[in-house]
Amino acid sequence: KQEVTQIPAALSVPEGENLVLNCSFTDSAIYNLQWFRQDPGKGLTSLLLIQSSQREQTSGRLNASLDKSSGRSTLYIAASQPGDSATYLCAMYTGGFKTIFGAGTRLFVKA
Amino acid sequence: GAVVSQHPSWVICKSGTSVKIECRSLDFQATTMFWYRQFPKQSLMLMATSNEGSKATYEQGVEKDKFLINHASLTLSTLTVTSAHPEDSSFYICSASKTSPSYEQYFGPGTRLTVT
Numbered sequence: 001k002q003e004v005t006q007i008p009a010a011l012s013v014p015e016g017e018n019l020v021l022n023c024s025f026t027d028s029a030i031y032n033l034q035w036f037r038q039d040p041g042k043g044l045t046s047l048l049l050i051q052s053s054q055r056e057q058t059s060g061r062l063n064a065s066l067d068k069s070s071g072r073s074t075l076y077i078a079a080s081q082p083g084d085s086a087t088y089l090c091a092m093y094t095g096g097f098k099t100i101f102g103a104g105t106r107l108f109v110k111a
Numbered sequence: 112g113a114v115v116s117q118h119p120s121w122v123i124c125k126s127g128t129s130v131k132i133e134c135r136s137l138d139f140q141a142t143t144m145f146w147y148r149q150f151p152k153q154s155l156m157l158m159a160t161s162n163e164g165s166k167a168t169y170e171q172g173v174e175k176d177k178f179l180i181n182h183a184s185l186t187l188s189t190l191t192v193t194s195a196h197p198e199d200s201s202f203y204i205c206s207a208s209k210t211s212p213s214y215e216q217y218f219g220p221g222t223r224l225t226v227t
Binding site for chain 2: 034036045049091098100101103104
């Protein structure tokens with residue numbers, strides 16, 4: 001069964017701290033992996049997309065890595081801000097138009 | 112580019128009625144659209160995949176006669192919840208995929224359905 005697991009389920013950090021969100025997946029035949037942000041009651045905002053041939057992607061204070069051999073991806077957020085508070089979801093796409101989401105990590109950045 | 116809209120953003124309906132939700136790709140052609148539902152504090156669960164001009168492919172456990180999907184054009188897909196019941200209350204999100212190699216999905220803002 002294809003699964004995506006995110007750890008931790010929730011995280012609270014003080015403003016300015018660097019943090020890492022973890023995502024593990026069971027299928028090494030991953031096509032791409034995507035990180036999203038979701039604010040309460042809202043839709044998804046795509047943050048970073050990593051193709052299977054890539055090791056990492058960067059956008060501003062965000063850096064996402066992908067290690068297919070170990071079935072892991074990490075999202076690194078530098079210098080966290082209260083505005084970063086949201087739920088972060090990772091999703092893997094294995095081809096055949098199947099995307100599987102993790103349960104998410106709820107992040108709270110304290111001012 | 113790559114904007115996906117949904118309408119309505121929220122809807123309240125009475126039990127037994129049907130509700131239609133629209134998903135539109137505003138600035139690109141989407142050969143494939145996806146419908147997800149999300150319960151509070153849970154992740155997204157894929158309901159079905161629809162390709163323009165063909166029947167939708169439903170995930171296991173999703174009643175195709177209850178959740179009718181029509182992908183009439185390259186920019187529009189609709190989800191109709193028929194004979195809605197309170198347990199159908201949920202957050203429904205659509206996404207659309209271009210034909211580019213990345214198969215990146217672009218998500219709509221979601222529709223909150225409340226069935227009373």
